[in-house]
Amino acid sequence: MPYEPVLLARVNKPDSHRLEGYRNDGGYTAFELVLKDRKPEDIVTQVKDSGLRGRGGAGFPCGLKWTFLPKDHPGPIYLCVNADESEPCTYNNRILMEKDPHQVLEGIMLACYAIKSRTAYFYIRYEYGTAFRTLQSAIDELYAARLLGKNILGTGFDLDIFLHRGAGAYICGEETGLIESLEGKRAWPRIKPPFPAVEGAFRKPTIVNNVETLACVTHILQRGNDWFKSLGVPPDPKNPRDAGSYGPKLYTLAGHVNEPKCVELPMGVTIHELVERHGGGVWKGRKAKAVNPGGISMGFVDCNAPLKGEDGKTEYDIPLDFNGPGKVGCLGLGTAAVTVIDDQTSMVDVLHNTCQFFSHESCGQCTPCREGTGWMLKITDRIRRGQGRREDLDILVDVADRIGIIPGTTICGLADGAGWPVKTAIRKFRHEFEDAITTGRKSVIKSLPVAAH
Amino acid sequence: MPVLSDQIRERIQGYIPRYPSKQAVTLPALHIVHDELRCVPTEAVREIAELLDLAPAEVHDAMSFYEFFRGKDDKLGTTRLWVCRTLACALRGADDLLEHCSKKLGVPVGGTTADGKITLEFAECIGACEGAPAVLVNDEHVMNVTPDRADELIEQLRAK
Numbered sequence: 001m002p003y004e005p006v007l008l009a010r011v012n013k014p015d016s017h018r019l020e021g022y023r024n025d026g027g028y029t030a031f032e033l034v035l036k037d038r039k040p041e042d043i044v045t046q047v048k049d050s051g052l053r054g055r056g057g058a059g060f061p062c063g064l065k066w067t068f069l070p071k072d073h074p075g076p077i078y079l080c081v082n083a084d085e086s087e088p089c090t091y092n093n094r095i096l097m098e099k100d101p102h103q104v105l106e107g108i109m110l111a112c113y114a115i116k117s118r119t120a121y122f123y124i125r126y127e128y129g130t131a132f133r134t135l136q137s138a139i140d141e142l143y144a145a146r147l148l149g150k151n152i153l154g155t156g157f158d159l160d161i162f163l164h165r166g167a168g169a170y171i172c173g174e175e176t177g178l179i180e181s182l183e184g185k186r187a188w189p190r191i192k193p194p195f196p197a198v199e200g201a202f203r204k205p206t207i208v209n210n211v212e213t214l215a216c217v218t219h220i221l222q223r224g225n226d227w228f229k230s231l232g233v234p235p236d237p238k239n240p241r242d243a244g245s246y247g248p249k250l251y252t253l254a255g256h257v258n259e260p261k262c263v264e265l266p267m268g269v270t271i272h273e274l275v276e277r278h279g280g281g282v283w284k285g286r287k288a289k290a291v292n293p294g295g296i297s298m299g300f301v302d303c304n305a306p307l308k309g310e311d312g313k314t315e316y317d318i319p320l321d322f323n324g325p326g327k328v329g330c331l332g333l334g335t336a337a338v339t340v341i342d343d344q345t346s347m348v349d350v351l352h353n354t355c356q357f358f359s360h361e362s363c364g365q366c367t368p369c370r371e372g373t374g375w376m377l378k379i380t381d382r383i384r385r386g387q388g389r390r391e392d393l394d395i396l397v398d399v400a401d402r403i404g405i406i407p408g409t410t411i412c413g414l415a416d417g418a419g420w421p422v423k424t425a426i427r428k429f430r431h432e433f434e435d436a437i438t439t440g441r442k443s444v445i446k447s448l449p450v451a452a453h
Numbered sequence: 454m455p456v457l458s459d460q461i462r463e464r465i466q467g468y469i470p471r472y473p474s475k476q477a478v479t480l481p482a483l484h485i486v487h488d489e490l491r492c493v494p495t496e497a498v499r500e501i502a503e504l505l506d507l508a509p510a511e512v513h514d515a516m517s518f519y520e521f522f523r524g525k526d527d528k529l530g531t532t533r534l535w536v537c538r539t540l541a542c543a544l545r546g547a548d549d550l551l552e553h554c555s556k557k558l559g560v561p562v563g564g565t566t567a568d569g570k571i572t573l574e575f576a577e578c579i580g581a582c583e584g585a586p587a588v589l590v591n592d593e594h595v596m597n598v599t600p601d602r603a604d605e606l607i608e609q610l611r612a613k
Contacts, residue, residue, distance in 0.1 A: 076473070088578040089541045126484075126521070127535075127579045129592025162471045165484060167519035170577065184479030184505075186518035202473045254541035254582035261583050296540055337582075339540055353543045357577055363518075446552045451527070451563030 005264040006219050006248050007212070011099035017134050019141040022102035028147060030221040031109050035155050043114035047217060050225040051246040055092075056082055056173070056210030057295070057334050058413075059322045061243050062217070066115050068197035069205045077117045078206040080182065080196075081108055081214065083124040083131070084166055084173040087295035088357060090337035092250035093211035095262045097124070097131035100215075101138040107214030108161060109147070110221055115207055118158050123178050125166045136163055170361035174412045175208035176200075177363065188365040189412035212250055219248075232267035233321045245321035249336055253279040256286065256342040268321040271301060275340055286342040288316060290429070293325040294334025296354045297417025299424030300347075301328055329427065331420045347429040348436045349443050351421060352380040358418035369415035372403040376422055384445060388437035393430065396422050456496045461485055465504055475505040479515045487522050487529075494525040530565040530572040532610045535589040536598075538575045541582035550586045551575055553600045557607055571610050 010016045010025060022028070034043060048063025069077060081104075085093040096104050108120050124132050139161055142148040150158045169187055171177040176190035179201045200206020220228050228247045235244040245267040251274055253260045258280030265274070271291050275281065282288050288303040303316040307328070310317070318324040322333050341350055359377040364370045376399055379392050400419030404410055426433055435441070457465075465482045469475055482501045486493050493516060495509075502509040516522045523529055536542075536551040551562065558566050558573055565572040581587035584596020588606070595606060 085580055086578060088539045089582045090578075091580045091582055094580050125580070126592060127576070127589055127594075129589075130594065132592070160471075165480065167480060167484070167521040168576070169519055169521075181480065182477060183474065184476035184511075184515055186515055202477075204473075252582065254585065255544045260541075260585065292540075339544070339582075341544065345544065350540065350544075353538075353540050357539050360577055446548045448552060448555055449561035451561045 003248075003265055006223075007096065007103070007215055007250060008100075008262070008264045010103070011095065016099050017101055017138060019102060019138065019145060022100070026222070027102050028106055030218060031106050031113075031147070032153060034110060034113060034221060035153055035157055040114050040116055043110065043221070046225060047114065047220060050220045050228045051244050052213065052216050052220060052228065053243060053245070053322060054210055055212035055216070055249070055335075057087065057297075057332075059333060062209065062213055065197065065209075066111075066207060068195060069115055069207065070198065073116075073205055075116065076119060076202075076204050077115055078201045078204055079108065079112050079115060079117045079120040080175070080178060080201055080206055080208045081120060081122040082173060082175065082178055082208050082210050083122060083128070084170075084178060085128070085211070085335075086125055086170040086173050086361075087297060087335045087337060088354075089252060089254040089292065089339040090295050090335040091252050092262050092335070092337075094128055094131055095250070096211055096215055097128065098134050101131075101135050103215050103218045104211055105135075105138055105142065105161065107217040109159060110217050111207070111209060111214055112159050113157060117207070118160065120159070120161045121182055121201065122161055122163045123166060123172065123182055124163060125172070126168050132163060132165060139163070169363070170357075171363040171412075171414060174414065177412065178208060179206065186363075188363055191411055216247055233319065233323075236323060239323070242323060245323065245333075249320075251278075251320065252335075252337045253340070254337065255339040256283045256288070256345070257281070257340045258283050268319045268324070270317050270319050270324075271303075271338060272316045274320065274338060279338075279340070282340060282342055284342070286344060288340050289343040289345065290341040290347065290350070290425075291316070292337070292339040292341075292421070293318070293320060293330055294332065295337045295417075296339065296357065296421055297414075298325055298332060298334040299330045299420035300341075300428060301325070301330060302428040305428060329424055331416065346436075346443060347425055347432045348380065348383055351425045352377070352384050352443075354421040355380045355418070358414070362414060362418070366410040366412075366415070368403040368409040369418065372399045372415060373418045375399055376418065383433065383436050384443040386436075386440040386442040388433075388440075390437060392437065393426050393433055397426055455500055456490070456494055457486065457500045458489075461489055462500075462504065465501070469505075476507055476511065478505055479507070479512055483512075483516055483522055491529040491531075492523040492525050492527070527563075528565070531570050531613060533572045533574060533589075533591050534607075534610065535574045535576035535579065537577070537579045537581070537585070537587050537589070539578035541578070542585040542587060545585040547586045550588075550598060550600065550603060554603055554607070557604060568611075570613065571607065
């Protein structure tokens with residue numbers, strides 16, 4: 001039986017973004033019931049027990065994060081909604097915000113009730129102007145319906161939600177970078193600990209949650225934990241630290257697929273199935289060579305590399321749950337944004353593009369990242385220009401290995417995400433890079449004038 | 454004569470009750486000024502700082518971090534046209550599209566047409582990857598932009 005979408009159930013309805021339609025479909029009943037009949041602690045426990053893990057990239061258990069708030073804090077406690085969605089090839093949050101903002105807002109309201117927050121800051125990237133305006137009118141509808149503001153439904157619960165626009169910086173998706181940006185400063189991530197739950201926005205306890213995570217909270221409280229846990233992949237019994245990959249997930253398809261689109265499926269679909277069945281296959285009748293399984297910072301899957309111990313299967317067949325990509329050397333599931341690269345495309349060009357992104361987006365705070373991303377861009381650029389040197393590939397891997405929180409040289413994970421595509425591309429497609437260096441083959445390079453400012 | 458009109462000042466001050474610190478109004482204030490004046494002149498930085506009880510250097514520090522806000526010497530045109538260059542778009546012709554737009558407009562990337570109508574920029578992933586190659590017209594996505602489609606779009610923007 002085909003899977004019936006939940007998060008995307010309403011997106012094609014007329015006026016799917018309006019309060020009236022959302023309420024007619026049963027929207028805000030979970031919020032009303034929770035507000036009247038349940039204790040905040042009870043909601044935290046339920047979300048913790050549901051197994052919901054954050055959808056923004058790191059996959060941290062959502063309810064567990066909520067329990068890190070200090071007990072009996074006098075307040076204020078803040079919720080920051082992370083809608084800075086900037087990981088390349090990721091657009092699932094945008095679809096939710098543009099097409100069904102109320103399920104996101106209901107999740108925010110439920111989360112605020114659970115964590116005893118009276119103020120939510122909804123940090124949305126500047127590039128999402130349509131989503132910003134859609135959300136603002138949805139929030140206005142809620143104030144008019146007295147579902148936001150003071151003494152909601154006569155329960156004494158007060159809540160304000162404020163939209164806050166970013167200004168085009170990838171680093172603001174890092175939760176403490178987001179907080180700094182919200183506070184009106186340059187978005188330099190903070191050294192942790194203290195984690196935001198202890199000292200976050202305006203030095204108060206703060207929870208930062210992703211948009212899709214909060215939409216999941218709405219459905220968990222509407223449908224219950226049994227429903228949520230009936231979807232996805234249970235924990236690996238051989239790995240005591242695995243928290244499982246439960247629930248529905250939005251996968252975004254991009255690149256060389258026939259139908260790039262956002263697809264909702266239970267966690268754990270394989271890349272192969274996602275691309276071939278849901279994305280209409282690789283374009284122009286070609287074959288997939290490489291795939292980013294969860295945004296470019298997760299690195300590359302080699303679609304032709306055989307999987308050890310699994311006869312006839314390749315890395316293309318790995319499941320997209322929280323564990324799958326890691327088993328083939330990728331950093332993780334990330335944002336579950338799947339970019340397909342066809343067999344006619346040069347991995348040298350693809351890697352150069354990813355290096356260009358991270359070099360541009362490094363915030364500059366930590367030297368290894370600021371300099372390392374620049375070096376990796378320079379080296380991939382010269383390989384593209386037919387001027388690569390024999391030692392370049394080892395230098396690239398060496399730089400990639402030394403920058404990031406995994407080696408312990410930077411404050412945040414941006415550099416790990418910059419290094420992973422480099423390491424995986426060179427390890428898995430080394431022959432392409434060696435070939436470019438030994439033959440001096442040049443890529444097609446546009447020489448675009450750029451205005452100085 | 455102050456650079457910021459009374460109306461702009463009121464809009465900025467309207468944000469103050471939302472946050473426990475006035476400094477948090479920095480980004481909203483910069484956006485308001487930038488939208489209206491198409492740049493944030495140094496004098497405006499000083500006036501924003503005064504409204505928010507900050508040192509001008511604090512406002513400038515945040516402003517310069519984002520590479521988003523323009524100074525007085527490179528004011529934006531009426532429309533800011535961003536061409537996405539990141540992987541999903543690059544795999545579907547973003548480089549050609551950016552070159553095409555640059556030639557069509559007769560400006561380098563980052564430049565503004567002589568009539569002050571359009572500023573061309575490159576952007577890193579704008580999150581419209583299902584419609585690659587995609588562009589942003591100010592803050593709205595336009596997807597599946599072929600060179601012909603780009604020409605039409607540019608004509609529309611020139612007529613604005």
